[in-house]
Amino acid sequence: MKRIKIHNKIISYFEKILEKSLVLTKIYITFFKKMTLKEFSITPIPDNAKVLIIGCGSLPHTMIILGLEKKWKITGIDIDPKAVKEAKSMIKKYKLKGEIEIIQNNGLTVDLAGYDLIVVSYDVQPKDKMLERIIKDMDDKTLILYRTTWESFEKIYGKEKIAKNVNILKTFYRSDFIKSILMIRRTKE
Numbered sequence: 714m715k716r717i718k719i720h721n722k723i724i725s726y727f728e729k730i731l732e733k734s735l736v737l738t739k740i741y742i743t744f745f746k747k748m749t750l751k752e753f754s755i756t757p758i759p760d761n762a763k764v765l766i767i768g769c770g771s772l773p774h775t776m777i778i779l780g781l782e783k784k785w786k787i788t789g790i791d792i793d794p795k796a797v798k799e800a801k802s803m804i805k806k807y808k809l810k811g812e813i814e815i816i817q818n819n820g821l822t823v824d825l826a827g828y829d830l831i832v833v834s835y836d837v838q839p840k841d842k843m844l845e846r847i848i849k850d851m852d853d854k855t856l857i858l859y860r861t862t863w864e865s866f867e868k869i870y871g872k873e874k875i876a877k878n879v880n881i882l883k884t885f886y887r888s889d890f891i892k893s894i895l896m897i898r899r900t901k902e
Contacts, residue, residue: 745774745889763827764787764831764832766788767833767834770791770834773803773804776800787812787813789814791817829856831857856897860891860892882897
C-alpha cells in the first residue's frame with residue numbers, strides 16, 4: 714500500500730507540472746489519446762451514455778480525450794479540492810464545459826444512480842472499499858472499468874483484490890502498464 718501511495722504522489726506531482734503549460738498538456742494528452750480510445754472501445758455503451766470517473770485528478774486527460782471524441786455525458790470526481798479546481802480550469806481551456814462536469818466528491822459517498830459506466834482510476838484509494846461500495850450501490854446494468862497494474866508489476870505495487878461478486882467481461886492492457894478490467898455486478902440466480 715505504501716508503494717502505491719508513493720507512485721500516486723509521483724504521478725500527482727508530474728501532472729501538476731504539466732498542467733501549468735497548455736503545450737505540455739497537449740503533448741501529454743496526444744500521447745494518451747490512441748491508447749485511451751482503444752481502452753474505452755471495449756465498453757459497449759451507447760453514444761448518449763453517462764460516465765462517472767472516480768479520481769479525475771488535476772489533469773483529467775481521460776476526460777478530455779473522451780470529451781473531444783465521444784458524445785457521452787461525463788462526470789469526474791476527485792476528493793482533492795486543488796485537483797478539482799485545476800481540472801475545471803483544464804476543461805475550460807479545452808472548451809468542454811457542456812460535455813464534462815467536475816465536482817469535489819468522494820467515491821465512497823457519491824450518488825451512483827443513472828450511470829452506464831463507472832471508471833475507477835488507477836490511483837484511487839482505498840480501492841478495495843471503493844469497488845465493494847460501487848458494486849453494492851450501482852444500477853444493475855452499470856459497467857465498471859477498473860484500472861489496476863499489470864500482473865508483472867504486482868510484486869512492486871502489490872496485488873489488488875477484485876471483488877468476487879463481479880463478472881469480468883474484458884481486460885485491456887494499456888502501454889503504460891495499467892490494465893483496465895471491464896466488469897459487471899454478478900446477478901443473483
